[in-house]
Amino acid sequence: MADCLLQIEDLDVSFDVEGETVLGVRGVSFDVSAHEVVAVVGESGSGKTVTAMSVLGLLPHNAKVSGSVHLLGQEVGRLNPAQLRQLRRSSVGMIFQDPVAALNPVFSVGFQLGQVVRLHHHDLSREQVRQRVVELLDLVEIDQPETRLKNYPHEFSGGQCQRIVIAMAIAGWGQPTSGDGSDPAEPAGQPRLLIADEPTTALDVTVQAEILSVLRRIKDRLGASVLLITHNMGVVADLADRVVVMRAGEVVEINDCAKLFAQPEADYTKALLAAVPKIGASATAAPPALETRPTVPIPPPDGPDPASPAPTDRIAPTSPTIPADRRTDPMAPASPPPALEVTDLVVSYGRGKRGRTEAVASVSLSVQAGEIVGLVGESGSGKTTLGRAAVGLAPISGGRVLIEGQDLAGLSRSRRQELRRRVGVVFQNPATSLNPRYSVGATVTEPLRVLGGLAPPEAQGRAVELLRAVGLGPDWLDRYPHELSGGQRQRVAIARAVALDPVLLIADEPTSALDVSVQAQVLDVFRSLQARLGFACLFISHDLAVVDSLCGRVAVMHQGRLVEVGPRQAVLQRPRHPYTRRLVESAPIPDPVRQRARRVAPADPADRTDPTRDHSVSS
Amino acid sequence: MATALRWGKRLGGLAIVFLGVTFIIYLAVFALPGDPIRAFAGDRPISDSVVATLRAKYHLDDPLWRQYLDYLLGLFQGDLGTTFNGRPVADQLAARWPVTITLALTAWVLEIVFGLGLGVVAALKRGSLVDHGLLAVTVLASCVPIFVLGVLSQQVFGVKLGWLPVAGVRSGWPVSYILPASIIAVFGLSAVSRLMRGAMVENLGADYVRTVRAQGFGEGRIVGLHVMRNSLIPASTYLATDLGYLLGGSVIIEGIFNLPGVGNLLFESIRSHEGPTVVGIATALIVVFLLTSVLVDAIHALLDPRVRRG
Numbered sequence: 001m002a003d004c005l006l007q008i009e010d011l012d013v014s015f016d017v018e019g020e021t022v023l024g025v026r027g028v029s030f031d032v033s034a035h036e037v038v039a040v041v042g043e044s045g046s047g048k049t050v051t052a053m054s055v056l057g058l059l060p061h062n063a064k065v066s067g068s069v070h071l072l073g074q075e076v077g078r079l080n081p082a083q084l085r086q087l088r089r090s091s092v093g094m095i096f097q098d099p100v101a102a103l104n105p106v107f108s109v110g111f112q113l114g115q116v117v118r119l120h121h122h123d124l125s126r127e128q129v130r131q132r133v134v135e136l137l138d139l140v141e142i143d144q145p146e147t148r149l150k151n152y153p154h155e156f157s158g159g160q161c162q163r164i165v166i167a168m169a170i171a172g173w174g175q176p177t178s179g180d181g182s183d184p185a186e187p188a189g190q191p192r193l194l195i196a197d198e199p200t201t202a203l204d205v206t207v208q209a210e211i212l213s214v215l216r217r218i219k220d221r222l223g224a225s226v227l228l229i230t231h232n233m234g235v236v237a238d239l240a241d242r243v244v245v246m247r248a249g250e251v252v253e254i255n256d257c258a259k260l261f262a263q264p265e266a267d268y269t270k271a272l273l274a275a276v277p278k279i280g281a282s283a284t285a286a287p288p289a290l291e292t293r294p295t296v297p298i299p300p301p302d303g304p305d306p307a308s309p310a311p312t313d314r315i316a317p318t319s320p321t322i323p324a325d326r327r328t329d330p331m332a333p334a335s336p337p338p339a340l341e342v343t344d345l346v347v348s349y350g351r352g353k354r355g356r357t358e359a360v361a362s363v364s365l366s367v368q369a370g371e372i373v374g375l376v377g378e379s380g381s382g383k384t385t386l387g388r389a390a391v392g393l394a395p396i397s398g399g400r401v402l403i404e405g406q407d408l409a410g411l412s413r414s415r416r417q418e419l420r421r422r423v424g425v426v427f428q429n430p431a432t433s434l435n436p437r438y439s440v441g442a443t444v445t446e447p448l449r450v451l452g453g454l455a456p457p458e459a460q461g462r463a464v465e466l467l468r469a470v471g472l473g474p475d476w477l478d479r480y481p482h483e484l485s486g487g488q489r490q491r492v493a494i495a496r497a498v499a500l501d502p503v504l505l506i507a508d509e510p511t512s513a514l515d516v517s518v519q520a521q522v523l524d525v526f527r528s529l530q531a532r533l534g535f536a537c538l539f540i541s542h543d544l545a546v547v548d549s550l551c552g553r554v555a556v557m558h559q560g561r562l563v564e565v566g567p568r569q570a571v572l573q574r575p576r577h578p579y580t581r582r583l584v585e586s587a588p589i590p591d592p593v594r595q596r597a598r599r600v601a602p603a604d605p606a607d608r609t610d611p612t613r614d615h616s617v618s619s
Numbered sequence: 620m621a622t623a624l625r626w627g628k629r630l631g632g633l634a635i636v637f638l639g640v641t642f643i644i645y646l647a648v649f650a651l652p653g654d655p656i657r658a659f660a661g662d663r664p665i666s667d668s669v670v671a672t673l674r675a676k677y678h679l680d681d682p683l684w685r686q687y688l689d690y691l692l693g694l695f696q697g698d699l700g701t702t703f704n705g706r707p708v709a710d711q712l713a714a715r716w717p718v719t720i721t722l723a724l725t726a727w728v729l730e731i732v733f734g735l736g737l738g739v740v741a742a743l744k745r746g747s748l749v750d751h752g753l754l755a756v757t758v759l760a761s762c763v764p765i766f767v768l769g770v771l772s773q774q775v776f777g778v779k780l781g782w783l784p785v786a787g788v789r790s791g792w793p794v795s796y797i798l799p800a801s802i803i804a805v806f807g808l809s810a811v812s813r814l815m816r817g818a819m820v821e822n823l824g825a826d827y828v829r830t831v832r833a834q835g836f837g838e839g840r841i842v843g844l845h846v847m848r849n850s851l852i853p854a855s856t857y858l859a860t861d862l863g864y865l866l867g868g869s870v871i872i873e874g875i876f877n878l879p880g881v882g883n884l885l886f887e888s889i890r891s892h893e894g895p896t897v898v899g900i901a902t903a904l905i906v907v908f909l910l911t912s913v914l915v916d917a918i919h920a921l922l923d924p925r926v927r928r929g
Binding site: 107 | 834
């Protein structure tokens with residue numbers, strides 16, 4: 001009891017939204033002890049962030065709170081504003097999901113850190129404050145802290161911003177006189193709590209690994225407890241001691257981390273864990289049809305399934321040969337040209353010597369008919385640009401893009417348009433890639449009517465088939481995007497993309513914005529649709545596990561270049577290129593035992609100077 | 620170095636804009652119907668030989684591009700031209716501009732103080748009666764035509780109440796300028812307060828505000844420093860541009876309140892076909908306007924480090 005830093009008992013939070021009461025969380029109880037990492041996991045809307053916000057009294061004004069939050073011996077709900085500020089200044093710190101937005105863009109990093117230091121130690125001189133700020137930046141491993149003090153948040157990368165936010169959160173903890181920050185700055189007597197709300201969600205996987213290690217070091221050195229809010233089971237396995245699983249505002253299970261993964265108690269936890277894609281999991285399970293390069297798609301399921309949009313020539317009257325082509329034996333001498341063939345592609349933006357950047361630098365890649373190729377890489381690697389160039393949405397500065405053997409560039413306008421309609425695209429964010437004023441029906445029938453030349457009733461019928469194929473019934477036709485959940489929206493987007501029976505589908509992070517359980521469903525839909533329609537697909541993702549579960553071949557991009565291409569298992573199990581290796585190693589495994597074992601393995605000391613590490617976006 | 624290059628480019632751009640705009644104005648003024656010499660003579664009969672002499676003196680028979688080139692050459696020697704009366708345009712401007720500048724700065728300060736102030740109040744009390752009231756009043760005020768507001772305020776404060784002079788500048792600053800400056804300010808003020816309110820509301824909900832709040836800073840510092848600095852960016856851009864407009868003089872307000880400013884001078888010159896004066900004033904105004912646009916950039920860069928990059 002004495003070493004209980006945080007006790008939440010029977011917490012109820014609801015929000016008053018324009019006269020209506022919206023439930024936040026109900027009956028939440030758990031506690032955090034000294035030196036303990038407690039993870040609160042759940043999908044969006046589960047109330048985990050609401051719980052975190054209530055700890056520091058940061059809920060918006062329309063929130064109604066009952067129950068008790070006991071933090072460092074004080075009852076948060078009973079404090080007046082001045083006492084609440086005092087509590088926030090004490091040994092509690094909070095870090096947030098979007099680190100770049102969490103810093104004020106118009107003040108230098110040194111100023112923002114300095115003000116927090118001064119808040120805790122009013123009597124420090126300018127120089128002492130500066131020294132303390134340098135110490136803090138050093139503690140979170142920002143290189144050359146003295147010179148970077150003057151920089152503004154936009155001059156740091158996302159990972160560096162998160163380090164700075166962590167530094168701000170712990171700025172009041174140590175004693176400024178303790179000299180070098182490597183000491184355990186204070187005897188372990190003082191309780192300290194770091195609340196981390198999705199601290200790595202907005203970051204690339206290699207950067208995530210670094211931030212997690214910073215968090216772990218801070219916890220060890222400063223003797224802090226951590227309340228970790230996350231949806232990522234890998235992160236939980238990596239860091240947590242105990243786990244609180246939340247769903248729809250309620251706690252469904254509290255368990256030891258190891259036990260939770262080994263023997264989950266609640267059905268929901270089991271489902272959640274099952275939905276998490278794991279690298280290597282599909283090695284034994286039924287692999288996608290294209291494991292060993294045959295390009296024959298699985299034929300449509302038996303009989304004329306009403307949901308099956310199999311009679312493809314109906315909607316592609318201009319190219320009746322295509323479906324036939326795709327169903328011929330690929331081993332036949334006249335094998336069809338690859339669905340997508342990219343040769344020495346260069347895409348560059350900007351003008352002049354200094355302004356010119358190559359987003360894609362001399363990349364060659366092909367996607368055979370009916371094949372799914374995964375394109376992985378971190379933000380800024382050029383994977384999205386490559387996908388865009390394949391549909392003619394990015395300026396091609398060099399090289400060629402062939403779709404079914406035809407060069408987009410060499411064609412007349414009308415031929416190019418015709419070719420383009422054989423390429424479908426699904427984007428990452430279904431909330432913005434669907435027209436909010438178009439009903440689901442209008443969205444799906446638009447390409448059928450305008451590009452496919454179908455009469456409205458036919459288009460309508462076909463739209464119903466397509467919606468059924470993605471798991472939505474005909475009664476969804478009249479709904480609008482804002483009435484749909486994220487997963488439903490993405491299903492609509494997929495239905496629209498395959499409406500014209502494309503030869504090639506470019507899927508750009510189609511499940512990244514979705515919760516894991518929804519992601520699993522959407523991936524299932526995607527898989528069965530691909531098996532039925534047999535389109536080739538360039539599946540762009542940062543998630544190695546998703547790619548592993550779906551793709552036959554994997555291509556890895558890094559800084560505009562293709563560093564490795566090969567069969568899925570070879571690339572992900574035995575990566576040859578050092579970057580691929582780092583990528584694979586950075587992704588935390590949703591299994592605490594294996595993850596711990598991996599972490600114990602000595603890290604390469606040269607890693608800290610690796611130029612490919614999280615680096616500043618500008619100088 | 621990069622900064623110098625950037626500002627050099629900026630000024631080069633301004634020079635091109637300057638040439639283009641002055642030429643258009645030159646063209647427009649001299650394309651006006653009516654003969655300036657006849658207009659100058661008024662009702663008196665004037666012999667053809669006098670007309671010819673005058674036309675030669677003012678180079679009115681030269682082709683237009685030649686006239687414009689002469690004018691530009693004079694301009695670079697600091698000569699804004701001479702009126703048909705033989706008085707330098709520069710002198711006329713020098714006599715009138717102080718009035719306009721006084722009026723403009725008074726109105727501008729009122730816009731800053733009340734515009735920003737009301738915007739902040741509305742944002743902090745967003746959704747309240749005060750917020751809605753301020754919205755209604757500012758929108759209403761900026762919908763009334765300026766001359767209605769001018770004449771009405773003259774009636775009320777000048778004639779009925781007798782608190783302030785009805786017209787003229789004889790009572791000097793501030794008394795003579797309060798009424799006209801307030802009326803000009805009403806228009807800019809509503810825009811400034813709406814901009815400020817919008818930016819404040821947006822920034823109050825920003826992630827970085829949550830960060831500083833979580834660290835235990837007081838609301839005074841959160842709003843006064845963090846939110847304010849970010850919110851000033853749109854409003855200050857508008858304010859600097861507005862200063863350019865104000866320094867150009869308000870023809871209507873200067874007319875209603877009989878203030879001998881630049882607006883008045885411009886109006887008189889257009890009416891009497893004083894081509895050189897019109898072009899001279901316009902040129903001076905363009906320079907002022909271009910300078911304020913540089914000011915806008917400078918303020919923006921000062922407030923927002925993200926736009927400082929070379």
